[in-house]
Amino acid sequence: MSSDSIDLSRSTNDVGGLGDRFAHYVFFGCALVTVATTVAIIAVLVNGALDFFSEVSLLEYLTSTNWSPRATDDPGFGVLPLVWGTLMITVGSALVAIPVGTLTAIYLSEYADQRVRKTVKPTLEVLAGIPTIVYGFFALSFITPVIQFFFPETGTFNAASGAIVVGVMIIPMVSSLSEDAMSSVPDSLRNAAYGLGATKFEVSTQVVVPASLSGILAAYILAISRAIGETMAVALAAGALSQITTNPLDEVQTMTAFMVEIGTGDASVGSIGYQSLFAIGLTLFIMTFTMNIGSMWIRSRYREEYE
Amino acid sequence: MTANSGGPETVSKHQIDDSPPAETTTSETLEDAWGDEAVIQSRDLEVFYGDEQALDEIDMDIPERQVTALIGPSGCGKSTFLRSINRMNDLIDVARVEGDLYFHGKNVYDDDVDPVALRRKIGMVFQKPNPFPKSIFDNVAYGLRVQDQEDNVDEQVQQALERAALWDEVKDQLDSSGLDLSGGQQQRLCIARAIAPDPEVILMDEPASALDPVATSKIEDLVEELSQEYTVVIVTHNMQQAARISDKTAVFLTGGRLVEFDETNKIFNNPESQRVEDYITGKFG
Numbered sequence: 038m039s040s041d042s043i044d045l046s047r048s049t050n051d052v053g054g055l056g057d058r059f060a061h062y063v064f065f066g067c068a069l070v071t072v073a074t075t076v077a078i079i080a081v082l083v084n085g086a087l088d089f090f091s092e093v094s095l096l097e098y099l100t101s102t103n104w105s106p107r108a109t110d111d112p113g114f115g116v117l118p119l120v121w122g123t124l125m126i127t128v129g130s131a132l133v134a135i136p137v138g139t140l141t142a143i144y145l146s147e148y149a150d151q152r153v154r155k156t157v158k159p160t161l162e163v164l165a166g167i168p169t170i171v172y173g174f175f176a177l178s179f180i181t182p183v184i185q186f187f188f189p190e191t192g193t194f195n196a197a198s199g200a201i202v203v204g205v206m207i208i209p210m211v212s213s214l215s216e217d218a219m220s221s222v223p224d225s226l227r228n229a230a231y232g233l234g235a236t237k238f239e240v241s242t243q244v245v246v247p248a249s250l251s252g253i254l255a256a257y258i259l260a261i262s263r264a265i266g267e268t269m270a271v272a273l274a275a276g277a278l279s280q281i282t283t284n285p286l287d288e289v290q291t292m293t294a295f296m297v298e299i300g301t302g303d304a305s306v307g308s309i310g311y312q313s314l315f316a317i318g319l320t321l322f323i324m325t326f327t328m329n330i331g332s333m334w335i336r337s338r339y340r341e342e343y344e
Numbered sequence: 345m346t347a348n349s350g351g352p353e354t355v356s357k358h359q360i361d362d363s364p365p366a367e368t369t370t371s372e373t374l375e376d377a378w379g380d381e382a383v384i385q386s387r388d389l390e391v392f393y394g395d396e397q398a399l400d401e402i403d404m405d406i407p408e409r410q411v412t413a414l415i416g417p418s419g420c421g422k423s424t425f426l427r428s429i430n431r432m433n434d435l436i437d438v439a440r441v442e443g444d445l446y447f448h449g450k451n452v453y454d455d456d457v458d459p460v461a462l463r464r465k466i467g468m469v470f471q472k473p474n475p476f477p478k479s480i481f482d483n484v485a486y487g488l489r490v491q492d493q494e495d496n497v498d499e500q501v502q503q504a505l506e507r508a509a510l511w512d513e514v515k516d517q518l519d520s521s522g523l524d525l526s527g528g529q530q531q532r533l534c535i536a537r538a539i540a541p542d543p544e545v546i547l548m549d550e551p552a553s554a555l556d557p558v559a560t561s562k563i564e565d566l567v568e569e570l571s572q573e574y575t576v577v578i579v580t581h582n583m584q585q586a587a588r589i590s591d592k593t594a595v596f597l598t599g600g601r602l603v604e605f606d607e608t609n610k611i612f613n614n615p616e617s618q619r620v621e622d623y624i625t626g627k628f629g
Contacts, residue, residue: 228468232430
């Protein structure tokens, strides 16, 4: 081959590799948007929260059981009732989602044949795509009446209805992520157990689940973190009465539901009620952020090693 | 009568037509007729993966307490045959088995056979070491536990590890993960795990192919050792290995056909089939 038969020179309309460099900056700029937004959100939250804590002591915020920031006489600034409401919804939804989601994942990963899996998994993921406000209406118009049928004293707004609907909402998250973890357990481990005369149930519960436990736990934490942050469905279903109660049939207010209540209107900018939004927002952010970090830590710390 | 009764014959379908009819299914009749030597007998066994035929009319009598090697080029069906013995092919959605496979005269593909019960009699060791992500002890004890043989687990685990020539190396670290062992140790751990519940037959699917030469020779010694108590069926594509450790050798060639099955000496020194000789001497494959 003669040396002049090959052309290695740069294309004439790409002077100095400009095209590539331009693309580099465009992509970098897009990546920067998300990072900058995160930083800005944290800055806004912290700034607003500082305003709030200049008027309310951190001690009162964290220990008082009275949350009535807009009361004209003797307002209360204790976040505990809101945290309690959030906890009730979160724990209740975990009680629904973890068993159902985990068993669904085992079914999909170990029992279902290819055809069923190909139908059920996308269906579950559609469930995850329904707007949460629709779940809220579903709770009001279906779950609450069912609860009232069994417990006629129950009011329109109650924690149980919110917990159930959030639980249903996060089932796809639990099942889908857990199923991913179980499916990534290599078949060689299943074969080893089957070869020893294990039944399908023994293989699923004694080999597959333990081998994928870290992925399953990470799925739980992400789902719970989602439940903590869930807003519209609980605002509709659980109500807006901030109180500490142990009865799941009582009305409760979560942190998010309070933020909807205040954020949608009647608190004037600069008022203490308005400022409290930022304190609650920051509290929520810290809770979910900690859980997401925890989920990542569990996944890397207990990463499955199969071979 | 049957291929293993000696003689330099190749096994093919027409030669066993004089064997007892398959409809006599009580174990006594079959054992009487076929002698008590063969523990596994396949008759016209065919396996399909979807439309692909992986095994074509396999007839073979596998003798008790000997090492039977299955050799042949890649894709010839030897692993498929091995996996059809303990019905591991059941786990593959598209696999379909036709023909008969008798274990002590009982057709394992009969409707009333539970593959779980079958696999408790026929243990298996795989190509790549596949210990569970559990402790060494729990790995060996796993089969005992699922098979409800939980008396003296400690003792049985020790025995299995001793028989697998691993005890001295791991006796002080039984609680550490099976995955911390070297590849060769892991494979011996898997062998210990397979023999702990005391099966009758051990199937080995290229158990040394992922190991270095030293670890391989340990596994080979172990296989010969094990054949004093167990019937061993081993797939290998290492012909020297087959020649070293097996009593009988089955040569599979392309298309899932069993071309020749005989005493290992005979196969390697004086095979009937020209194709087997070509394969053994490395002319193809």
